[in-house]
Every structure is written in C-alpha cells, then in structure tokens.
Amino acid sequence: MAKRRIERMEENHAKLIAAARKAFAEKGYSAASMDELTADVGLTRGALYHNFGDKRGLLAAVVHQIDAEMASRAQQIGGQAGDDWEGLLAEGAAYIEMALDPEVQRIVLLDGPAVLGDPSQWPSQNSCLQATKATVERLIAQGVLRPVDTEAAARLLNGAALNAALWIAASKDPKKVLPKAVEAFRCLASGLLAKPV
Numbered sequence: 001m002a003k004r005r006i007e008r009m010e011e012n013h014a015k016l017i018a019a020a021r022k023a024f025a026e027k028g029y030s031a032a033s034m035d036e037l038t039a040d041v042g043l044t045r046g047a048l049y050h051n052f053g054d055k056r057g058l059l060a061a062v063v064h065q066i067d068a069e070m071a072s073r074a075q076q077i078g079g080q081a082g083d084d085w086e087g088l089l090a091e092g093a094a095y096i097e098m099a100l101d102p103e104v105q106r107i108v109l110l111d112g113p114a115v116l117g118d119p120s121q122w123p124s125q126n127s128c129l130q131a132t133k134a135t136v137e138r139l140i141a142q143g144v145l146r147p148v149d150t151e152a153a154a155r156l157l158n159g160a161a162l163n164a165a166l167w168i169a170a171s172k173d174p175k176k177v178l179p180k181a182v183e184a185f186r187c188l189a190s191g192l193l194a195k196p197v
Contacts, residue, residue: 012051017062020058024059066108073098085139100168109168125158146192157192
C-alpha cells in the first residue's frame, strides 16, 4: 500500500512538472494559471502545494530539470570533442547556443532569474561548476592551462557562458548575437592557456 502511494506521489510530481514546463514555455511564468495547469493533469492545487510549496517552487523544479538537461547535453557535446581543451570550448559554446531554444530562453534564462534570483546560486549550477572545475584541474595537470586557482577559473568560465546565454535570450536578435558570444567566450577561455594560441 505504501509503495503504491509513493508511486502515485512520484507520478503526480512528474505530471505537475511536465504541465508546468509546457505552461511556462507557452505563456510565461506570470501568465501561467495554476488552476488550469493542475486541472489539465487531473490534480488539485493542493497537490501542487504538497509537492512544491507554491508556484515559485514549481518553477524552481522546472528550471532545475531543464538546466540539468542543458548541462547533460553540453557535457555530451564536449565529450565528443577530440580532447579536454576542445571539449571545454565545445561544452561552453553548446551551453551558450541553447539560449536559442525557446523553452530554455523563456523558462531558464528570462523567467528563472526574474523569479528565482541569481542563476549562479541555483543548485543545478553547482553541478556544472564542479564538472568544469574537474576539467580545469585535468587541463592544468596536462600543462594545457596556466596553474591558476581551479575554482576561480571554473566560476569565470561558467559565468561567461551563463552571461552570454542570458545576453542572447534578452536580445532582440538572438541569432545575430550568438556567434559574437561564442567567439568572445572562446577568446576569454584561451586567455587561460599556458601557451597562447
């Protein structure tokens, strides 16, 4: 009996996140109706409050899910590069490019910071930071990067990619801004090289 209850709770949790993700992407956070959202999946507002506390908590869960997907996709792209250095550049560029995705743009890069505050403080960003820090440590050990503080370098690289994505999302012509942002990210990252290119 308890197992079935847990399964039902997990199912409701997933339904609410999926419905919120759709509503936030289509209408934006402020215009999304919690009554419509819960009714669409056959649940009550009580289920929403039980699972997420409030609408803001639901947005945080949706942002966390999308941000985790973005990080995974960027890491996968980085992993396909020839080496750690090219992987680091590819990962950063991939993250920046995801700012063109309408769902990412609206939920993670526009509504997320407006409602949830500084993205660098989000729990999902910490896992990205740790992955970047590990790559920087490997690159320093390989002699590819200068022996700088790994956390500082990882924070600056992640911050540059995040701010580039935020810039793209807020711009009037995101596709025009993208190549400028990627080029600048690559130039900034190259400043860490032990032997400049």
